[in-house]
Amino acid sequence: MSVKVACVGGGPAGLYLSILLKLQDPSHDVTVYERNPEGSTYGWGVTYWRGLLDRLHEHDPESARAVEEHSVRWRDGVAHVDGESARHRGDEGFGIGRHRLLEILAARARALGVRLEFDLEVDAADPPPADLVVAADGVGSALRTRHAGHFGTEVRAGRNPYAWLGTTKVFDAFTFAFTETDHGWIWAYGYGFGPEGSTCVVECTPGTWTGLGLDGADEAEALTVLEKVFADVLDGHPLTGRSAARAGGSWQTFRTLTNRTWHRDNLVLLGDAAHTTHYSIGAGTTLALEDAMALSAALRERATLPEALAHYERERREALLPVQSAARLSAQWYENLPRYIGLPPEHMFALLGQRHSPLLPYVPPRLYHRLDRAAGRLEALRRLKRWLGPRIARTVQARSLAARD
Structure with missing residues (x-):
């Protein structure tokens, strides 16, 4: 019909x-x-x-x-951590x-x-x-x-401010870049979408955002700051934004909507x-x-x-x-970046790839990395992580609905 x-x-x-x-x-x-x-x-x-x-x-x-x-x-992922790099095939x-x-x-x-x-x-x-x-x-x-x-x-606002930007730099891998500033860590995710350029999402803690003056900067000023912060990764390429004139115009916190x-x-x-x-x-x-x-x-x-x-x-x-x-677990991983940033780049990158695990927040990172290397090939562990994820999500959803009622 x-x-x-x-x-x-x-x-x-x-x-x-x-x-x-x-x-x-x-x-x-x-x-x-x-x-x-x-x-x-x-x-x-x-x-x-x-x-x-x-x-x-x-x-x-x-x-x-x-x-x-x-x-x-692409098949590769690369992480740059304050001048050191690690690359994984995925x-x-x-x-x-x-x-x-x-x-x-x-x-x-x-x-x-x-x-x-x-x-x-x-x-x-x-x-x-x-x-x-x-x-x-x-x-x-x-x-x-x-x-x-x-x-x-229901809308829940995340903690970290982020900006969705572009660049003429064409990344050959899914790229993560973590840079320490005098005001804390700031990081970017970059991925190519064609010969003309890449997407570049920048995120940081609220303290880093205000410390770098990004909360009061207009878009052009913010892009100048970020181009300096990520100069090594951008290879001299500029960042582009939405041309928002107001201070802090490109920045927002992620809204999880249900x-x-x-x-x-x-x-x-x-x-x-x-x-x-x-x-x-x-x-x-x-x-x-x-x-x-x-x-x-x-x-x-x-x-x-x-x-x-x-x-x-x-x-x-x-x-x-x-x-x-x-x-939810991925957002929490970034919000708790100091817990992982001190690891060697190879280990940190491995845990970055494990950030969806419901076990990771409860196990010391160095121990988790050793256990994951030792047991990562065991199907039983993989099944446990797949089983836990949806059940934790259901529990969180049920508690949220109960709290509203």
């Missing part, structure tokens, strides 16, 4: 959902509404891994081929420019007959008439905010409007696209809209548990 769908938000989640719905049934009437002009998206590059690419090929080979063709890939990772990804998805959606309405702000009080309204309008979703009481929205429920009547949440996970695990775009896959499948397989939305929510909540656990 043909349905009319209004998707509010023209990011990866909204565009990919519109593609999948049209592939399921070309008679579906699908419109994507995006408040910003076409091509004006903010952001340099996004990361993803082989597993997502395989799933993209399963769902729509044509757009998957285009995404893969315009992506860069799983294959990919980077693609956010502008390019959206261009690919928008072109594919148009070719399938999706209507794309750019530069159009949807009134949350009066959304477009449709059988299904999809709130894919990001962490600040106006549609979700209007019904925040129903959705049970919702008690993801749907209300014919309105459903998708991507960052439903959930966020800390940027240090590089999963935001992947999770948004997987949401779209799950929602489109539920709409195809379930007899009624309420059944489909309930099934989508259950499936995605379960799938998110280990990811949310990993994200």
